[in-house]
Amino acid sequence: xxxxxxxxxxxxxxxxxxxxxxxxxxxxxxxxxxxxxxxxxxxxxxxxxxxxxxxxxxxxxxxxxxxxxxxxxxxxxxxxxxxxxxxxxxxxxxxxxxxxxxxxxxxxxxxxxxxxx
Amino acid sequence: xxxxxxxxxxxxxxxxxxxxxxxxxxxxxxxxxxxxxxxxxxxxxxxxxxxxxxxxxxxxxxxxxxxxxxxxxxxxxxxxxxxxxxxxxxxxxxxxxxxxxxxxxxxxxxxxx
Numbered sequence: 472x473x474x475x476x477x478x479x480x481x482x483x484x485x486x487x488x489x490x491x492x493x494x495x496x497x498x499x500x501x502x503x504x505x506x507x508x509x510x511x512x513x514x515x516x517x518x519x520x521x522x523x524x525x526x527x528x529x530x531x532x533x534x535x536x537x538x539x540x541x542x543x544x545x546x547x548x549x550x551x552x553x554x555x556x557x558x559x560x561x562x563x564x565x566x567x568x569x570x571x572x573x574x575x576x577x578x579x580x581x582x583x584x585x586x587x588x
Numbered sequence: 589x590x591x592x593x594x595x596x597x598x599x600x601x602x603x604x605x606x607x608x609x610x611x612x613x614x615x616x617x618x619x620x621x622x623x624x625x626x627x628x629x630x631x632x633x634x635x636x637x638x639x640x641x642x643x644x645x646x647x648x649x650x651x652x653x654x655x656x657x658x659x660x661x662x663x664x665x666x667x668x669x670x671x672x673x674x675x676x677x678x679x680x681x682x683x684x685x686x687x688x689x690x691x692x693x694x695x696x697x698x699x700x701x
Contacts, residue, residue, distance in 0.1 A: 515678075573684025574627040578636040578638065
């Protein structure tokens with residue numbers, strides 16, 4: 472069955488960096504766009520980034536553009552999110568998700584990122 | 589940017605009664621390829637979201653048939669024919685027609701009276 476397992480979350484100070492990873496299994500990774508979606512505590516869902524099957528298409532929401540970098544390693548069935556210059560408003564659960572036919576098929580369980588001094 | 593507006597924000601429902609959630613988009617979600625990319629997601633308390641409906645009215649595998657989606661253009665509806673306790677949670681619509689900026693609605697919370 473499809474599994475998306477995020478890791479790398481934690482507590483970081485404002486201005487710091489963090490790298491999230493997502494290990495995918497149970498499907499053909501190279502058939503899917505992959506995305507990161509976040510959810511601030513008690514709030515709704517926000518797309519922040521997605522990446523094409525061959526890393527040829529990249530998208531960033533304005534809220535993270537210039538600070539976050541999405542990447543993937545198809546040889547390892549893995550998705551990454553490098554987060555720099557973190558701010559308090561980046562505090563959220565970060566979900567890894569598949570994106571195909573303009574919808575999200577599968578979600579990971581999420582990893583919590585807390586930005587606080 | 590396409591704005592997705594859901595209503596109501598909160599929906600108290602009696603067990604066994606129907607529930608209906610509206611989702612309106614600021615632009616038509618009809619794509620030039622003939623499809624309309626509107627999806628619905630359920631997020632139970634403490635869980636990740638899961639998709640219920642894609643392309644307006646197609647139920648995902650394993651989704652009970654009490655869930656149905658309808659609509660066109662800018663107006664869409666998710667209906668639960670008879671609410672069960674396990675349906676408690678927040679429901680989100682999402683548009684996938686207007687790339688690159690894919691957007692979610694703000695969410696509608698279903699709770700039991």
